[in-house]
Amino acid sequence: MMANERPRPTTLEEALRALDEAEAKLRARDSDTGIIRLTETVKRSEERFRMLAEGVPNHLLFLDRDLRIEFANDVFLEAAGWTAEKAIGLHISEIMGPERYLQRQPYYERALAGETVSYESTGAIGNEHGFFRFQYRPSFDDHGNVRGIFSMATDITRRRKIELELEAKQAELLRSNKDLEQFAYVASHDLKAPLRAIELLVQWITEGLEGYDKNNVQENLGLLAKRTQRLNRLLDDLLAYSRAGRKVGSHRMTDTHALVLDVFQLLNPPPSIAVSIEGQLPKFMTYSAPLEQVLRNLISNAIKHHPGPEGRVIVSCQEQDDHYVFAVQDDGEGIPAQYAERVFEMFQTLKSRDQVEGSGMGLAIVNRIVQWQRGRVWFEAAPGGKGTVFKFQWKKQQPQPATVETKTWQAAK
Amino acid sequence: MASSKVVTILLVEDDEIDVKALRWAFDKLKIANPLIVARDGEEAWEMLKDLPRPYLIITDINMPRMNGIELLRKIRESEQYRDSIVFVLTTSNDEQDKIDAYNLNVAGYMLKTDMGTSFQRAIALIDNYWKVVEFPGQD
Numbered sequence: 060m061m062a063n064e065r066p067r068p069t070t071l072e073e074a075l076r077a078l079d080e081a082e083a084k085l086r087a088r089d090s091d092t093g094i095i096r097l098t099e100t101v102k103r104s105e106e107r108f109r110m111l112a113e114g115v116p117n118h119l120l121f122l123d124r125d126l127r128i129e130f131a132n133d134v135f136l137e138a139a140g141w142t143a144e145k146a147i148g149l150h151i152s153e154i155m156g157p158e159r160y161l162q163r164q165p166y167y168e169r170a171l172a173g174e175t176v177s178y179e180s181t182g183a184i185g186n187e188h189g190f191f192r193f194q195y196r197p198s199f200d201d202h203g204n205v206r207g208i209f210s211m212a213t214d215i216t217r218r219r220k221i222e223l224e225l226e227a228k229q230a231e232l233l234r235s236n237k238d239l240e241q242f243a244y245v246a247s248h249d250l251k252a253p254l255r256a257i258e259l260l261v262q263w264i265t266e267g268l269e270g271y272d273k274n275n276v277q278e279n280l281g282l283l284a285k286r287t288q289r290l291n292r293l294l295d296d297l298l299a300y301s302r303a304g305r306k307v308g309s310h311r312m313t314d315t316h317a318l319v320l321d322v323f324q325l326l327n328p329p330p331s332i333a334v335s336i337e338g339q340l341p342k343f344m345t346y347s348a349p350l351e352q353v354l355r356n357l358i359s360n361a362i363k364h365h366p367g368p369e370g371r372v373i374v375s376c377q378e379q380d381d382h383y384v385f386a387v388q389d390d391g392e393g394i395p396a397q398y399a400e401r402v403f404e405m406f407q408t409l410k411s412r413d414q415v416e417g418s419g420m421g422l423a424i425v426n427r428i429v430q431w432q433r434g435r436v437w438f439e440a441a442p443g444g445k446g447t448v449f450k451f452q453w454k455k456q457q458p459q460p461a462t463v464e465t466k467t468w469q470a471a472k
Numbered sequence: 473m474a475s476s477k478v479v480t481i482l483l484v485e486d487d488e489i490d491v492k493a494l495r496w497a498f499d500k501l502k503i504a505n506p507l508i509v510a511r512d513g514e515e516a517w518e519m520l521k522d523l524p525r526p527y528l529i530i531t532d533i534n535m536p537r538m539n540g541i542e543l544l545r546k547i548r549e550s551e552q553y554r555d556s557i558v559f560v561l562t563t564s565n566d567e568q569d570k571i572d573a574y575n576l577n578v579a580g581y582m583l584k585t586d587m588g589t590s591f592q593r594a595i596a597l598i599d600n601y602w603k604v605v606e607f608p609g610q611d
Contacts, residue, residue, distance in 0.1 A: 248534045248563045255563065255584065256489040263496070282489060398537070408536045411486035411511050 118183060118212040121198070126151040126167060129207060138185030151210075154184055163193075170195035170208045179219075183212045190219040241405055242297075249406045249419070250297075253290040257283060289412065296420035299352070300405065303424050304431025308348035310457065315354075315385075316340035318347065319374050322355045328362045328372070337375035341383060346457055349428045353436075354385065356421040357449045361389035364415060382434060382452045390446035394438060403436070425451070432457055479602040480506045480524050484516040484531035484543065485561075490584065494530075497595040505602075513538025517546060520553055526607035530598065533562040533569055541569065544576040555608045559598055 112119050112132040121130040131139075131146045139146065139154065151167070152160035159182065166176045177194040181187075196209045260283045267276040316339055323334045354374070361372045373388045394402060394409065401407050403426040406419040422436075429436040434452035441448050485491050491509055498507065508523070510516035512535040529547075533540035540560060547553045560573045560581045573581050579601065582594040 244564075244566055245534075247565055251563050252487055252490075256487065259489060259493055286489070406534075410536055411488075413486070413488040414511070 116214070118210075120151075120210040121207055122151060122167075122210055123207045124171065124205065126208075128154075135184065138183070140185070166193070166195060167208065170197050171205055173197050173199075173205055179215065183214070186214070186216075189214055189216040191215060245406045250290070250293055253286045253293070256286045257290075260286065285416075289416065289418075293406075293418050293420070296418040296424070300420055300424050300427060303352075303427040304349070307346040310344060310346050312342065313345050313347040313350065314340075314342045315350070315376065316342070318351055319354060319358075322351065322358055326355070326359050326362060331368055332362055332365055332370045332372060334358070334362070334372045335374075337373050340374070340376045340385075341378065343383075343455060345453070345455075346432075349431070350453060353425050353428050353451060353453075354387070356425050357387040357451075360421055360449075361387055361391065361447075363417065364410075365389060365391045379452075381456065382454045384450055384452055386448050386450045388441050388446065388448040390441060390443075393440060393445065393447050396440075399438070402438070425449075429453075477526055478505055479607065480508065480527040482508050482510060482516060482519060482523055482527055482529045484510045484513065484529065484535070484540065486511050486532065486535045490532070493591065494595070497592050500592060501596055501599060503595070503599055512536045513540060513543035513546075516543055520547075520556075526602075527556070528598070528602055528607075529556055529558040530561050531558060533560060533564045533573075541572050541576070544573065544578065548576050557605075557607065561594060 112130075113134075115132075116134060117132075118135040118138065119130075119132040120128055120135060123129050128146050128149050128151070131141075131143060136143060136146060155163070162180075166178060169176045175194070175196045177192065179190065179192045181190050183189060183191045183193075192213045192215050194209075194211045194213075196211075197205045198207050198209060200206045260279050264276050264279045264283070267279060316336060319336055319340060328334055358372060358374065362370075365372075371388075371390050373386075375386050375388070377384045377386075398409060402409065403422050405423045407423070408415070408417055408419040412419075426436055429451045432454050434454055436449065436451040438447050438449045440446075483491065483494055485494070495507065498505075508519060510519050513531075514537045516529070516531070517538065531540040531543060538546075540562065544558060544560075547556050547558065558576075558578050560569075560578050561584055562569070562582075563584050565583060565585075570581050580597070582597075584591060584594075
């Protein structure tokens with residue numbers, strides 16, 4: 060081919076020169092194809108990278124050493140509502156704002172120092188409340204220096220939500236296990252005690268009848284009736300306790316002022332005990348049945364345990380951020396601070412049941428309902444030093460009932 | 473030898489029928505020792521001050537304010553009363569209560585399972601106990 064284009068070499072020197080030229084040309088052509096090949100490889104891998112970058116649901120950025128955007132994928136641009144032109148060259152702090160940038164700066168610095176950094180946090184562009192997993196991976200040049208960072212944000216809001224639900228369920232399970240343990244313990248004492256007493260009373264009555272000791276029989280029959288009532292009440296209150304925070308009824312507009320007045324009427328305190336409301340109690344949307352139960356138990360306790368002869372019970376309420384604090388104050392005997400925790404436990408009474416008839420469940424029920432709606436209940440010495448104030452937080456926003464109502468099975472007809 | 477002085481019984485029990493049952497068992501067994509009743513651990517602790525020696529304590533576990541285990545702990549920690557002889561007479565069949573009670577050196581842990589024969593036997597045992605066993609601090 061070459062030989063045809065140019066005159067045949069006449070000398071050896073000419074031949075050698077021609078050979079050199081051809082070789083050089085050949086070399087040039089080779090290196091051309093090399094570059095072309097290289098360019099194609101680069102193009103292909105860039106295409107692959109783009110497909111990957113656009114295909115994933117994550118936010119992907121490449122930031123240079125100064126944390127300016129060199130590349131941003133569509134997911135990111137869409138979330139930000141920007142065009143690529145607008146995003147490229149922006150500093151990362153201009154995207155997230157100075158406050159969040161200050162929080163995340165240490166992570167960027169670690170990545171710029173050559174470390175792959177990952178962490179989880181709320182808020183990414185376009186989704187301030189979502190929960191994200193961030194990863195910063197340094198990119199190195201030929202000399203091993205960091206030339207920039209690949210930044211990736213993955214939306215894990217759903218996973219996080221499930222995790223939180225799982226944690227809540229686990230806590231609920233632990234609590235209910237503890238309840239069950241406590242129940243098994245008290246059932247063996249507090250429920251058995253009246254039963255055993257009944258057994259005994261029957262024995263005495265029988266002996267009394269055999270000996271015709273009428274007075275003793277009468278007295279023992281009275282005690283028998285009292286013990287049967289006590290057992291009944293223990294079982295009722297136990298049922299109320301197990302339902303606390305489960306069967307919560309309807310969520311509706313509740314006038315707590317009218318509700319407390321109703322409770323006063325229902326409890327029908329003796330005339331020597333004056334019950335009253337201080338100020339106006341609020342009206343708001345809530346589950347009224349559990350709130351009424353809490354107020355009823357506290358007011359009934361204040362009346363029942365009052366040593367007399369004259370007493371006052373005052374109900375009041377204060378609004379605080381996301382909740383109300385209701386207070387039930389009496390001017391009774393007061394409760395020593397050392398019993399602060401015990402009074403809220405199951406079947407705990409500060410007096411024997413023979414002195415003041417009571418199941419010891421009232422405050423346990425209060426505690427359980429108040430905790431169900433993530434509030435707190437406690438007592439303080441009443442101002443002035445005489446009596447007790449029970450206070451509890453009632454949230455303005457109520458959680459869902461603790462468990463799904465069990466299905467009602469239709470009886471086969 | 474056996475007590476020259478009469479042993480006083482301090483019964484710590486919040487249930488009036490159980491108190492009655494104990495008196496009834498004492499009657500049946502013709503035990504005439506003085507019997508003092510405290511309604512809970514707190515009251516018992518107060519009464520210890522004036523309790524004539526020799527004495528013997530029979531305590532329930534589940535009670536208002538201060539329960540039997542808490543009372544026992546308080547007794548064992550005190551310089552003055554740590555040598556007290558204490559029986560537990562309770563409905564609690566809980567293993568932890570038994571362990572706690574024996575760790576606090578009770579003389580015996582008895583169940584009030586049924587108040588008939590086994591209850592009488594428990595009282596008979598306590599009765600024999602003070603007749604045979606030497607009590608501290610009698611002189």
